Amino acid sequence: MRTRLIVVFLVPLIAILLSLGGAAGWSAARSIQQAVYTEQIGDLSYFATTARQALRSDTATVFEGEARRFEEVYGIRVAVYDLAGAVWASSDADPPVLDEDEAEQVRLALSGRRPEAPDAVFPWIVPDSVLVEPVFDDGDVIGAVLISAEVDAPRTAILQQLLILTAIALVSIALGVLLVVGLARWVLSPVRRLDEAMAAIERGEMDARVSEDTGPPELRRMTRVFNGMAEEIEKVLARQQEFALNASHELRNPLNALLLRVEHLATGLGDEWRDDVEETREEGRRMARILETLLGLARSGRADSLFSAVDLATLVQRRVDAWSEVAGPRGVRFRRTGENLVMCVTDRTIVESALDAVIDNAVKFSPPGSEVEVDVTGDEVAGVIAVRDRGPGLTADQLEHAVDRFWRGAEAGDVPGTGLGLAIATDLLASIGGELRVTAPDDGGLRVSLVVENGAFE
Incomplete structure (x- = not known):
């Protein structure tokens, strides 16, 4: 019963903690991603403005200097693509070849589409984060700016958050286990003592009682009722044993007297009465055995x-x-x-x-x-x-x-x-x-x- 009670309390508690921990972990990861995305949008807007000026003047020197310095400080690669989709300026002397997904984003940006917020995914699912912004001049697209950043920093931040939440969940579960075990012991302790007292009464220990000062109020009332019932049963059994003992003692004397009278009368009877006398003696002896059994039951509470x-x-x-x-x-x-x-x-x-x-x-x-x-x-x-x-x-x-x-x-x-x-x-x-x-x-x-x-x- 104790195990069942612990399971009933503990399983919902663990489920709630895991649900809350999972929701908190997902919220923390999403919050970090949104912060990184916001920073990248700000950087992208700045370089889009710089790229528009560079494209209008057809001079990439200033832009490339800022882009190289930005990559050295923050580790974020910046590149500008012309309307043909070729690299016009880059923070890398030898810009890497775009993969299919990056190339598609560049084509969309050159068509005038702005970047959309990324889906909520964990950073380790993708190798890096890429955003592409079209560069407008008087409403016309004249190029596109690409920012590509690795996700090591947000990945580390998210992992730290997850480790903290996991530690909190484990500590909470451990405290919950201790709390539930203590609660189960407190609730079931009177029940266990009641069970032991009932087993003792079943063995014949009629004076077995249970302390009434522990456990929930409902079980304390049940304990008081049990003790009262045990006292009444003890009194009833004592009266029954006393009655059986007195009745047996009172019957033995008349029975012995009757058997003596039978023996006395048998001395004056002829042989034709021998069988009847013997049957009478046997009935008397049988009644004596019954009385002895009754006496044993009255003395010990059980018949041997x-x-x-x-x-x-x-x-x-x-x-x-x-x-x-x-x-x-x-x-x-x-x-x-x-x-x-x-x-x-x-x-x-x-x-x-x-x-x-x-x-x-x-x-x-x-x-x-x-x-x-x-x-x-x-x-x-x-x-x-x-x-x-x-x-x-x-x-x-x-x-x-x-x-x-x-x-x-x-x-x-x-x-x-x-x-x-x-x-x-x-x-x-x-x-x-x-x-x-x-x-x-x-x-x-x-x-x-x-x-x-x-x-x-x-």
Whole structure:
């Protein structure tokens, strides 16, 4: 984000500086050219007057003396051409041969045309600067004066101007970079600290806060809102942990007392009650494991999953047997299908709790005398427990909300419940890397699949 912000500010700044520098450079070059042109026009006018007098008197001695002195001092060549286009007088003893462009200018001047201002070009494009002025006498052209000057001086002046402008542009760009980098650091520093604080809160460091005395006013307000929100979240989580801790402690004592009472009663029962007593003991031990998990969650803020090798087929059979007693009075039967051995490295307590929530939901919505099918399959990656009921089912739109907390379909009617069963099962499976899938078969009812990831292959 810092790089993007720097680019957003810096690119327009550099573009503006380059545009202004280019315009200033071109203006400086044009100004120097205009100054040189103005000086040459003045010199040309002077020599045109001198040449008219020399041509009228047909004596070139005075003109050539002035022209030679002018060339020695300023390095500018001067020549006069007669109406035939031949050199009549020159500052050089041996005047050079005109090139095609210079010859054309002389012809135009002899025809009476005055010189035009040169186009705006850089001096190094042409080797020298040539201007030709016609010489008039009583309105008639009697000759032409040519001034030819090298462009070394204006070229040097223009290059100096360009170097100065380039240095100014580079310094401005460097200052702009420093300014933009500092501005980006000042603006984004609170954002970076907010990001670090949120990451700390995600790791469980609920006391992470951000200083509110730096950055723009808008980000300072956002920082204050974040700190207030973090404090509220910390208070809510503290209350939840306190409630879970108290509830777990309060439930352990009645549970232990109940298990002791079961052991006491079991001593007076015959052998025909042995299976029922053992099932009661197993349910008590399972509730004790759930309470221990809840206590661990309350103490540390997260549940430490105890992964072990679990036979999902055996686990499902035990839960089906336990729920058969609950579903029996309503005439709801269970049918166990699938494989007889599905080994998976996972948390037994979490899988049992999630499966209980799903079976409870299936039993509640199954019509009397119907059948709930529980299927178990698996491979090396995951095990799948599918619970299929014959209830009213859900539409495609309702399936999207089936695992939302406190959501209940319109078909629920007077069926008791809070709409938390599938949501809790979803959260439990997610804590061990699994997921809950809810589908509606074409022939009615609901199919809920518990996908249990095999921890051995993670």
